[in-house]
Amino acid sequence: MTSAIEVRDLVVDRGRRRVLHGIGCSVPAGSVVGLLGPSGSGKTTLIRAIVGVQIVKSGTVTVLGEPAGSAALRRTVGYVTQAPSVYADLTVRENARYFASLYGLSAAAADRAIADVGLADAAGQLVGNLSGGQRSRASLGCAMIGKPRLLVLDEPTVGQDPVLRADLWAKFHALAAEGTTLLVSSHVMDEAGRCDRLLLIREGRLIGDDSPAAIRAATGTDDLEAAFLHLIRDSEQVAA
Amino acid sequence: MSLRITFSTTGRILRQLRHDRRTVGLLIAVPALLLTLLYFMFDNAGSTFDRIALVMLGVFPFVIMFLVTSIAMLRERTTGTLERLLTTPLGKLDLLFGYGLAFGLAAAVQATVAVAAAFLLLGLDTAGNVGLVVLIAVVNAVLGVALGLFCSAFARTEFQAVQFLPVVVIPQLLLCGLFVPRAQMAGWLQAVADVMPLSYAVEALAQVGAHPDPTTTMWRGLTVVAGAAIIALVLAAATLRRRTP
Numbered sequence A: 001m002t003s004a005i006e007v008r009d010l011v012v013d014r015g016r017r018r019v020l021h022g023i024g025c026s027v028p029a030g031s032v033v034g035l036l037g038p039s040g041s042g043k044t045t046l047i048r049a050i051v052g053v054q055i056v057k058s059g060t061v062t063v064l065g066e067p068a069g070s071a072a073l074r075r076t077v078g079y080v081t082q083a084p085s086v087y088a089d090l091t092v093r094e095n096a097r098y099f100a101s102l103y104g105l106s107a108a109a110a111d112r113a114i115a116d117v118g119l120a121d122a123a124g125q126l127v128g129n130l131s132g133g134q135r136s137r138a139s140l141g142c143a144m145i146g147k148p149r150l151l152v153l154d155e156p157t158v159g160q161d162p163v164l165r166a167d168l169w170a171k172f173h174a175l176a177a178e179g180t181t182l183l184v185s186s187h188v189m190d191e192a193g194r195c196d197r198l199l200l201i202r203e204g205r206l207i208g209d210d211s212p213a214a215i216r217a218a219t220g221t222d223d224l225e226a227a228f229l230h231l232i233r234d235s236e237q238v239a240a
Numbered sequence B: 001m002s003l004r005i006t007f008s009t010t011g012r013i014l015r016q017l018r019h020d021r022r023t024v025g026l027l028i029a030v031p032a033l034l035l036t037l038l039y040f041m042f043d044n045a046g047s048t049f050d051r052i053a054l055v056m057l058g059v060f061p062f063v064i065m066f067l068v069t070s071i072a073m074l075r076e077r078t079t080g081t082l083e084r085l086l087t088t089p090l091g092k093l094d095l096l097f098g099y100g101l102a103f104g105l106a107a108a109v110q111a112t113v114a115v116a117a118a119f120l121l122l123g124l125d126t127a128g129n130v131g132l133v134v135l136i137a138v139v140n141a142v143l144g145v146a147l148g149l150f151c152s153a154f155a156r157t158e159f160q161a162v163q164f165l166p167v168v169v170i171p172q173l174l175l176c177g178l179f180v181p182r183a184q185m186a187g188w189l190q191a192v193a194d195v196m197p198l199s200y201a202v203e204a205l206a207q208v209g210a211h212p213d214p215t216t217t218m219w220r221g222l223t224v225v226a227g228a229a230i231i232a233l234v235l236a237a238a239t240l241r242r243r244t245p
Helices: A043-051 A071-075 A092-102 A107-116 A132-144 A162-177 A189-194 A212-219 A224-239 B003-019 B021-041 B048-078 B081-085 B092-121 B130-152 B158-175 B187-194 B197-210 B216-239
Strands: A003-014 A017-028 A032-036 A058-063 A077-080 A150-154 A181-186 A197-202 A205-210
Touching: A003 A043, A003 A181, A017 A043, A017 A058, A017 A181, A017 A197, A017 A205, A032 A043, A032 A162, A032 A189, A043 A058, A043 A077, A043 A150, A043 A181, A077 A132, A092 A107, A092 A132, A092 B003, A107 A132, A132 A150, A132 A162, A162 A181, A162 A189, A181 A189, A189 A224, A197 A212, A197 A224, A205 A212, A205 A224, A212 A224, B003 B021, B003 B092, B021 B048, B021 B092, B048 B081, B048 B092, B048 B130, B048 B158, B048 B197, B092 B130, B092 B216, B130 B158, B130 B197, B130 B216, B158 B187, B158 B197, B197 B216
Parallel strands: A032 A181, A032 A197, A077 A150, A150 A181
Antiparallel strands: A003 A017, A003 A058, A197 A205
């Protein structure tokens, strides 16, 4: 299987603090990969490096065969930041149509993306008047418009109701079945089981990179939360 | 740079403005109201109103658009929309010229209302064409937008952004020839005034006030202001970084 993302020896400093300590991983194309770790572990920094907006100290990030942040990738990589980055003083529809226009796509493509994230009924509402969950779906919808080959989503399911969350994950897998690669970060372990593959990150270091089944088997537990704990203890013993 | 993306960015900014009716109301009404205030202040002072009102028609759009743009651009940065936009096919100049065009159009409406109020209701009189006054006001507004976009790069919060008004705008206002004719200022102050774009705008407006036909000095002044606006926009593009720490 070819890889959509290749990260090698990635080191990132933010301010005087080292946030990523030589991360290396690869994300297979056409899969849903979960980037799991506690808040402050470096998930967002890794994601920013992958979409090419993070200044990196050393190491390489290759996305769809190009260096991260290349001009060619701006049409093929969709990015949803953690805080919903849509215009609060525009309606959902106006937001979607603006982002569609950046890719040269029609208003119809924008309307389809709104329906895909379950906001068809709220399309005429100002984003500023939506609930937090609706707002992050509006942000997600805007990233899906361009039919990107890689979708990078930073905690897209936070604050969503359980039914919608299940819908979104079904949508992610449907996109993956069509060949899109998805990298989805989360700090909620119960979402880990929904991924094809997991990257577990803690304090800027990768402590697990495998399928959920393999991680369960290797750590001898069915519970991914417990498996994560197991991996943390292992990594601390190695360090000590 | 892509014209399609620039224009759709302009449309987006104007749509944002349209949803904010109070801002639109303030943008359109405030300059005309301030001119009315000037009118009553200089009720018995002969031609002073004509001189000052004409300068103010150029100053208001500059100040107001500087402020509005600094805050708008800061919002793009703090809400994460800028980071997102820079991962799309949008070019830096698409965004900046999109802003220049959108607020330039808003300034055209604002200037038309202010000029109409000044000439029709307040009896302002110029030797030259009224259309030239509107043109200079709009170019001034674009200068305000361009400087606002540039300065917002150096502000991390709204508090800081607002502080750039006294730093960038007020010195230009003091030295532009409104309070003391430039020729009467100390040599070094004249030299400072000579590198401030607003001085040239005020000079161009004074030319429209005094001469029935557009003069070379007026066109020169207008060209300097437009050139300064373009330079500020290009500098602003240089401050927009796709990669940040």
